[in-house]
Amino acid sequence: MSDGSEPRDATAAADPRAARVSDDSEPRDSAVAAEANIPGIDRARDDLGLRPSTTTNGPPAGASATDTDRTSGVAIGSAEPETRRSRRSRSASLTPNPTHEDDTMTASTEAADLFRRATGREPAGVWSAPGRVNLIGEHTDYNDGFVLPFAISQRTAAAAALRDDRVIRVTSTFSDEAVEASIDELESLFPTPEGTTPAVAEWAAYPLGVAWALRQAVAADGAPSEAFERGLDIVFASDVPVGAGLSSSAALEGAAAGALNDLWSTGLDAKQLARIGRRAENEAVGAPTGVMDQMASMLGADDNALFIDCRTLDANLVPLGAAEAGLEVLVIDTLVKHAHSTGGYRDRRDACERGAAALGAEALRDVAVDDLARAAELLDDVTFRRVRHIVTENQRVLDTVRTLREHGARAIGELLLSSHASMRDDFEISVPELDTAVEAAMAAGAVGARMTGGGFGGAAIALVDAAAIARVTTAVERAFAEAGFTAPRIFTVAPAAGAHRDA
Numbered sequence: 001m002s003d004g005s006e007p008r009d010a011t012a013a014a015d016p017r018a019a020r021v022s023d024d025s026e027p028r029d030s031a032v033a034a035e036a037n038i039p040g041i042d043r044a045r046d047d048l049g050l051r052p053s054t055t056t057n058g059p060p061a062g063a064s065a066t067d068t069d070r071t072s073g074v075a076i077g078s079a080e081p082e083t084r085r086s087r088r089s090r091s092a093s094l095t096p097n098p099t100h101e102d103d104t105m106t107a108s109t110e111a112a113d114l115f116r117r118a119t120g121r122e123p124a125g126v127w128s129a130p131g132r133v134n135l136i137g138e139h140t141d142y143n144d145g146f147v148l149p150f151a152i153s154q155r156t157a158a159a160a161a162l163r164d165d166r167v168i169r170v171t172s173t174f175s176d177e178a179v180e181a182s183i184d185e186l187e188s189l190f191p192t193p194e195g196t197t198p199a200v201a202e203w204a205a206y207p208l209g210v211a212w213a214l215r216q217a218v219a220a221d222g223a224p225s226e227a228f229e230r231g232l233d234i235v236f237a238s239d240v241p242v243g244a245g246l247s248s249s250a251a252l253e254g255a256a257a258g259a260l261n262d263l264w265s266t267g268l269d270a271k272q273l274a275r276i277g278r279r280a281e282n283e284a285v286g287a288p289t290g291v292m293d294q295m296a297s298m299l300g301a302d303d304n305a306l307f308i309d310c311r312t313l314d315a316n317l318v319p320l321g322a323a324e325a326g327l328e329v330l331v332i333d334t335l336v337k338h339a340h341s342t343g344g345y346r347d348r349r350d351a352c353e354r355g356a357a358a359l360g361a362e363a364l365r366d367v368a369v370d371d372l373a374r375a376a377e378l379l380d381d382v383t384f385r386r387v388r389h390i391v392t393e394n395q396r397v398l399d400t401v402r403t404l405r406e407h408g409a410r411a412i413g414e415l416l417l418s419s420h421a422s423m424r425d426d427f428e429i430s431v432p433e434l435d436t437a438v439e440a441a442m443a444a445g446a447v448g449a450r451m452t453g454g455g456f457g458g459a460a461i462a463l464v465d466a467a468a469i470a471r472v473t474t475a476v477e478r479a480f481a482e483a484g485f486t487a488p489r490i491f492t493v494a495p496a497a498g499a500h501r502d503a
């Protein structure tokens, strides 16, 4: 069975973006790599004893949950077959409800509740997937490198049930528009041509893109079940902040992938679903991102960070040990919104590819810290600094994994700080609000701090003594006020479970 990351037709293969995406997401055989001339960084990775992993492949998303009726689609009043292109989405009469109505309401119960109101029937199940914080390893994922994210407790939930027709109808609490597309239309909606916006509302391009990528992945082997030919109603609710660098997009993709995989009985595992989510983001939404967020969202686990080799997709749990060290992870959301489908992110990615090509490397993962002197001679200043960030960041991820294991969370502060400096000075993806957050947190006694995620806005994290949370929070708020910035949103996070079926 294909995993959905390879271009399936001549059009996709001819699209340079599609080809690049395929290259990045195709795991290479580690045995082959082992026989080849292993660059230093791979030897360092092997020294950590972290590959290959069999522990975090995970069951098919949702496999652990109670099986509910998957084929009970009853007649749906509003569900006449839809053949129009979905860009003419229909308005629904639902009011967005960005916050839960009461404290006992989770994204999961909210999605189920909205599902009942929107469709007049019970969902067949509810699936959810978390956002993530990246502890360290920024922009290394699309360079075949290393990352160390963890899933957080904020989740996006999808309440869903099959329909009797071929319409996929997505509704959410973050838009007052329901969007519909027939299964038969997906091929004409996606991929989204480079430089254009998706043919459907952007939020809907995530779940419909997942449906498209998932169907492409399994269709080659023939429809796996009768259910595969049926449409669905899917209703989303989320408590992952959007645009905060906490990967609300991967959470949305993961929740959609879990629901579709179970209801269509496609039986894909968590890594395959992560790659399908990434393909949706790259080719349906048009954001040229790596696979870190989807992997973290699908495979995260309580108390653990996830060390991912983005070349092989080997993934190993690494205990964060923050609580044992008396520490907490503080998120400082600057409320400066970013979008990775535009400008800076793509530009950084291009610079990395240019640098790798000039150095004769398949990817920057294959360039070691020792190669940087040669790189300085060959590359222009900007490209060199982009390359230096990736090369040193890969090393910092390995160093962080080792340090966490040998000395605990309190010992990784310097690594977090150097990572931030490298993103600020070499990769140039920080913004004044993020620098202020890091500096103010450190001045108030944080153990370490850095911006997290794609940059150009979003959030910073700070590793802080549990007893100092209030002091650091106040100090950061004060620094923002003094600089004339919008007051940040500050909260703690802890490593939480990855995607699963909730009901």
Ligand code: GLA
Binding pocket: 134, 137, 138, 139, 140, 141, 142, 247, 289, 290, 291, 292, 293, 340, 453, 454, 455
């Ligand atoms: C975004 C992307 C990820 C990764 C990070 C930067 O979150 O979605 O793939 O590239 O930026 O590390």
